[in-house]
Amino acid sequence: MAVKKFMFVNRKAPFGTIYALESLEVVLIAATFDQDVSLVFLDDGVYEIVKGQNPKGLGIKNHSPTYRALDGYDVEKLYVERESMEARGLTEADLLVPVEVLSSAEMADLMAEQDVVLSF
Amino acid sequence: MKFGLLVSEGPYTHQASDTAYQFAVAVIAKGHEVQRVFFYHDGVYNATRLTEPPQDDRHVVNRWAALKAEHDVDLVVCVAAALRRGIKDEVLAPGFRISGLGQLVDSGIKADRFVTFGD
Numbered sequence: 001m002a003v004k005k006f007m008f009v010n011r012k013a014p015f016g017t018i019y020a021l022e023s024l025e026v027v028l029i030a031a032t033f034d035q036d037v038s039l040v041f042l043d044d045g046v047y048e049i050v051k052g053q054n055p056k057g058l059g060i061k062n063h064s065p066t067y068r069a070l071d072g073y074d075v076e077k078l079y080v081e082r083e084s085m086e087a088r089g090l091t092e093a094d095l096l097v098p099v100e101v102l103s104s105a106e107m108a109d110l111m112a113e114q115d116v117v118l119s120f
Numbered sequence: 121m122k123f124g125l126l127v128s129e130g131p132y133t134h135q136a137s138d139t140a141y142q143f144a145v146a147v148i149a150k151g152h153e154v155q156r157v158f159f160y161h162d163g164v165y166n167a168t169r170l171t172e173p174p175q176d177d178r179h180v181v182n183r184w185a186a187l188k189a190e191h192d193v194d195l196v197v198c199v200a201a202a203l204r205r206g207i208k209d210e211v212l213a214p215g216f217r218i219s220g221l222g223q224l225v226d227s228g229i230k231a232d233r234f235v236t237f238g239d
Binding site for chain 2: 002026032033118120
């Protein structure tokens with residue numbers, strides 16, 4: 001089977017809408033297809049991988065630990081847009097997984113290299 | 121060229137399904153192929169046959185079904201997203217089928233171009 005570069009662009013906060021959770025579900029499936037998978041976090045999507053999430057009060061399951069399990073699925077390419085992170089007063093130390101921080105321009109170059117870009 | 125489409129929003133509230141439909145029609149008119157339309161998130165609501173818009177409005181669901189009938193476009197509804205939202209075989213409009221997320225990834229692999237329609 002042909003291997004394509006799949007990029008999942010996560011732009012929404014972890015809670016408030018279901019996009020973050022359902023994006024994660026696709027990522028886990030894509031990983032089983034042996035594709036070249038990468039994840040991008042930009043805009044409010046950066047909040048998806050912030051440490052110490054506790055949605056107990058919302059009555060919604062905390063799916064954030066799953067991001068830490070991604071390397072077990074050979075999904076190791078995680079990118080955060082620097083501008084989005086800094087605009088929210090966050091640093092790499094606030095994130096629960098190791099990521100590569102890219103500028104908006106570098107992110108654009110990386111997107112241009114992809115075969116399939118899915119935005120959630 | 122083969123096109124794969126992803127529809128991530130429900131009908132009427134968002135324009136995503138309308139735009140995806142118009143895009144699919146244009147793709148076919150240009151002699152290309154729509155390899156699959158995958159319905160995810162609230163996009164699964166595009167597949168319920170209980171949909172009944174006012175007479176003078178477009179029928180988003182039947183329009184998709186017609187595309188399947190006329191051009192054999194594969195209309196796939198994500199099973200996990202569908203079950204969450206009460207979309208089951210019992211309420212499925214003609215032309216749609218329910219399957220797994222693997223069909224979305226498969227579409228990305230097989231299509232020459234993959235286009236997302238969301239909010």
